[in-house]
Amino acid sequence: MMRLLPASLFGRMMLILFSGLVLAQILSASINFAERDRLLLRSSGMQSAQRIADIVKLLDSLGPAEQQRIVTILSVPPQVVRLEAAPQAPSAAALDNPHAAMFSAALHVALGDARPLRVSVRQAAPGARPSGLESGRQGMMGEHAGMAAAMSAAMPGMPGMPDMQAMRPFMASGLMFLTQVQLRDGSWVAFDTQLPQGPASTPWRLLLTLLVLLLTVLVLSYAAVRWMTRPLAVLASAADALGKDINRPPLPETGPTEVRRAAHAFNIMQSSLVRFIQDRTRIFAAMSHDLKTPITRMRLRTELLEDADLRQRFDKDLREMELMVTHTLDFMRGLEPPQVARPIDITALLESLQADNQDMHREVLIEGRARAPYVGDPERLKRCISNLIDNAILYGRQARIIVEDGPAALTLRIRDQGPGIAPDELGKVFEPFYRLEASRSRETGGTGLGLGIARNIARAAGGDVTLRNHPDGGLEATLHLPRKPGYLNAY
Structure with missing residues (x-):
């Protein structure tokens, strides 16, 4: 898991902030959806309780014959009404539902008394119809239209007779309330009420709002984290430059x-x-x-x-x-630090060193040419290259200088034909007075300072000297010298 984390401090801080913001937005959206559904259920329950109370009050004022006619007219989805001689006995689980207790309290308030009533709740299956609903109801509209209009005028809280086709969405799913209320004459009236489920469509406006908030906070976090971590990057760059x-x-x-x-x-x-x-x-x-x-x-x-x-x-x-x-x-x-810095003709310098070594019967070969002068201390650079050539000739019999020039840096590779150096000794030979027992001794004239001097001069100029065993044999010393920006125009 640690390998999957970003390597930089900036990346890790952004990952933590992004993860925290996404988690917070998900929890916020979940809470908003749950609260929306709760308020919708409460609103629908209060409306249904008021409607049931109005119907009960109307039935209390009528005789048995008129009660049956009114019940037949009002038994329309999502609420089916029927008269019963005695209440049904629902299951204990249905009675203990918290929605049932809330609905009972709302209904007592709407009725204005403490008459006996029972409320049970169950989850409606998709496509289920409230019990007691019969299919042959099409002729009811014409037969009882006048009575429905009269009841609508008498009970402002109860709407007029709805259309069956318009009520089908309410029968898809939701909570089913079985409400049984005792009338004043001792009979019972039962209401099978199906509350509409919360809207199934995705609330795009809410999601868009959360997305805009998330992007805004992320942009501000990016700016803040970048502003906070930039000094660390500057400090790291300064520490790296200090070593050079x-x-x-x-x-x-x-x-x-x-x-x-x-x-x-x-x-x-x-x-x-x-x-x-x-x-x-x-x-x-x-x-x-x-x-x-x-x-x-x-x-x-x-x-x-x-x-x-x-x-x-x-x-x-x-x-x-x-x-x-x-x-x-x-x-x-x-x-x-270098005391004198001026343009140096690298090709001329190498040819001069080649001539000096040829006078001493030493073999020095040059491949390639510098395409532009190098700005530096000529005396110190000459000493650096001379030490690398001496090291190659003393311990490798021949020095081959390969010149690689570019707009950013000048690189000189000095190869010899010696046995090379053990890999674990490549870094130690730069230490002062360090000698390899197998190849270096005072008999050859070495003091153990030549490579250290060359590297010090290179590093003082902003470059470096490295060693490696060449795949074709021999030791290769690489002198890397960065160029000054002013001499990039030569390319």
Whole structure:
């Protein structure tokens, strides 16, 4: 389930808000539908109770013969009326229905007395007709039309005789009320009343209202969540850029209080890191520089030794120490930001390095050309590429430089023909003074700083140096240098 969640904080917040809003709208719609059906049932029940009370009051004022004629006329769906000598005995479940109790209370209020009555409720099946209804009723309209009109005038709450075709919708489904009321003469009158069910059609207006509300809240939530999460994205981008350029401009300390505090803390952290790196660089650079003086004195004293073999061993050790000091200084300088930035002809620079290596009988091949100058520090870039070429030749016998140029970045791939490096060692060789026992030793002249210097220079320029074992054999060092936006027009 966790894999199905959005990866970003913005996506997760939007998912939570969307799910909550949809659930709230579904519950709201359910409550509205239930309340609508309850009010409709109550309204229909009150109308039916008033109609029954009017009929009972009319029957109380008539004799037995007239009562039968009136009952015959009024027995029209959705309410069937019949006279009974004694009340029927409905089931206990039908009497205990809460709708029956509510209908009984409404009927007592409409009658205005506490005469005996019974109300039972059952669910009508689709297509069912109220009991006591007979099919041969078509002639009743003409025979009793005048009496129906008179009763309508006498009882304003009871409508005139309805048409049978018009009453069929009420017989489809709904609640069936069996109401039995005792008349003043001791007889009983029974009413089979079918209340209309709530409208089956979908309330599109209500659904449209809920949909508009949902979309409005979602749009506002989208804007609010985006506004809240944008500072986090800016902070993440700044942290990523800090790893590439420690001297990047500080974050603007604007926005809400929490955002300003986070930006302020980030800027303080960046300034602390800059001071720490600068202090460490100055200390190591000073130590390495000061070591040159005693090394020079020791070299002069070595020349005074009479034993040639001993003098040669001392001289070798001193050269190695001097080389380590020089490389350490270069390594420290690689941590500093570039001082000079100007357009560099990459093709000319590579050809110059190729010529220098050919003078030392080293094989350097160049494939491809740079299509536009690269803006950077020429001395530092030359040192970076030179270290990568030296590493390829010392441990791979040959350096092949493949130039890949594009509008966004310049990429140089330096391949050798050596045995490669174990995968778990590819990242360790950039550490200062780290050597691979199988392929690197002081006999080859390596100090373990060349690759670290190259990567420091590349990262100071906003790029990077990576290593991989090429599928065709050998080690491949990739120098990736992003281009300045101003030089995109060359393409």
